[in-house]
Amino acid sequence: MLNYFREIYYGIVTVAISMWMTLCHLFTPAVTLQYPTVKWNLPDRARARLFNKIEDCIGCGQCARVCPTDCIIIETEKRGKDEPEIFASDGTPIKLRTYVFDIDMTKCCYCALCTFPCPTYCLVMTKEYEYSVYDKKDHIYHFAVDEPRLVKAAPQHGAPKA
Numbered sequence: 001m002l003n004y005f006r007e008i009y010y011g012i013v014t015v016a017i018s019m020w021m022t023l024c025h026l027f028t029p030a031v032t033l034q035y036p037t038v039k040w041n042l043p044d045r046a047r048a049r050l051f052n053k054i055e056d057c058i059g060c061g062q063c064a065r066v067c068p069t070d071c072i073i074i075e076t077e078k079r080g081k082d083e084p085e086i087f088a089s090d091g092t093p094i095k096l097r098t099y100v101f102d103i104d105m106t107k108c109c110y111c112a113l114c115t116f117p118c119p120t121y122c123l124v125m126t127k128e129y130e131y132s133v134y135d136k137k138d139h140i141y142h143f144a145v146d147e148p149r150l151v152k153a154a155p156q157h158g159a160p161k162a
């Protein structure tokens with residue numbers, strides 16, 4: 001009998017405490033966001049999707065060499081002596097033609113190590129994080145726009161040897 005009334009007592013106290021907690025939070029501002037209508041402002045150094053401003057890329061391959069997951073594939077060839085000189089926007093001469101510059105974001109671990117050695121600062125981490133796709137192949141980004149002039153041997157993966 002005593003247990004019966006003790007259980008009733010605990011039940012009432014528990015409900016009262018719960019209602020009190022609810023009442024306390026009734027007038028506090030909400031912290032949840034109505035995503036995707038509302039989004040967090042990510043910090044400037046947030047790491048999400050990689051981007052290469054390919055017109056500034058000199059094809060040096062330093063990014064590919066440092067990548068711990070080998071997700072950057074670069075193929076280059078020397079520009080011909082008969083071709084006009086071109087420069088990156090910081091004035092660095094571009095002596096290689098980068099005809100393959102692929103990043104497989106499915107392998108990327110977002111360490112950003114590839115961005116630090118880039119001499120022309122063209123490879124950057126962006127804050128873009130909404131890039132879901134239905135096909136994994138769509139996570140391989142092809143940045144190169146040039147075509148090779150020389151006859152290609154078998155494709156080589158990883159950092160360029162040139």
Ligand code: SF4
Nearest residue numbers: 067108109111112114
């Ligand atoms: S962020 Fe890291 S894993 Fe991703 S491409 Fe750059 S070096 Fe490779």
Ligand code: SF4
Nearest residue numbers: 057058060061063118
């Ligand atoms: S380190 Fe920069 S310039 Fe060199 S290949 Fe990579 S993206 Fe291009």
